[in-house]
Amino acid sequence: MPEPLRIAVASGKGGTGKTTLSSALALVAAGRYATRLLDCDVEAPNAALALRPSLSEQRAVSIPVPRVDEARCTHCGRCAEVCRFNALAVTPRQVLVFDELCHGCGSCVWICPEQAMSESEARIGMLDAGTTETGIDFAQGSLDVGQSSGVPILRALKRWTPAAWRVSPRIEIRDAPPGASCAVVETLRDVDAALLVTEPTPFGLHDLKQVVAICRELGLPTAVAINRDGIGDAAVEDYCAEQALPILLRIPLERHLAESLAQGNSLIEAAPEYREPLARLLQGLIELAEAPR
């Protein structure tokens, strides 16, 4: 089965219109190609609001968390020392395990000199999948409240092939989590191109630079979309020129657009005139992804 072309839509912070754009891109792509959208914003998945898929399949995601056999444990403290996530504490009488801080990495089990640790599966979140009326294959991951790591959910999301999906999509669009966390890196890791959504303000520029750094590190072809174009200053533009980042779309600040989007309409419903620019954006991203590197 040929791999789809994978495009991630990311932004340094929330509220930049990232999900609006990723779902609009999926809608435009679905008009021409078999398309799938993965909502990777596991702490607050909301692409389903714009795309309205009927979700027909569900799966729990769990990670292996350590359990301690106190009869064998000498309370040496090695496990707590090796845990990068501070999910363990060793007191002279017992080992405390904080499941919600554990990332399931297995380091503690591996290092325990007494083989006093074993692993037990603990649920951290779930996956949902289905299709939309517009023919998009859809899946999202969501982290349970109080859990700290979205990365295992993203790994499971990326590997999952729900029965409801069509066999071989040409385009996969990933709505990345906001920010520059491990979950963002996990989302971007194996994509063919990244589209970064930003605003032309000093804050927008600051956040943009952080995500650009991740994309550079991963060697990703990267382009920029400017939302609320016309507010702020030219610093984002200058930065993009200097970094040779193509600006593939500009969405000016328009009140009717903002209001329509706030009512849960997709960008194309809110502003049909964006169909053409979005088709060009998609084409630009495909060319970027397929350009010889």
Next chain:
Amino acid sequence: MKIAITITAPQTDAPADPRFGRAAAFCVIDTDSGAREAHPNPALEAASGAGVRAAQTLIDLGVEAVISGAYGPKAHQVLAAAGLGLYLAPAEVKELDALIERFQSGALARAETATNGGHAHA
């Protein structure tokens, strides 16, 4: 007896820090000899579980009682499981000498409260 007070800088004359897990440092005091040592809080670097890490640090230092402004649920759970006495520093008292004196005269309230945010597997 060895006690620790959360402080705002890694110096033995620094004022008390009201936070526990994200305190800048700990002042460890031997109440018998009066000796003091400042230890930076390694949990400041932690992306997660700062309270657990800070609590572990004090356990490893062999402290028997802690004085701080507040304890998160996980830190409280770890410190209590290790049998440490947890005391609350009144917000207006910043000076270590004053806190030590209040501790020794039994004037500090114990931090009994903690919403249970984790699980102990004994």
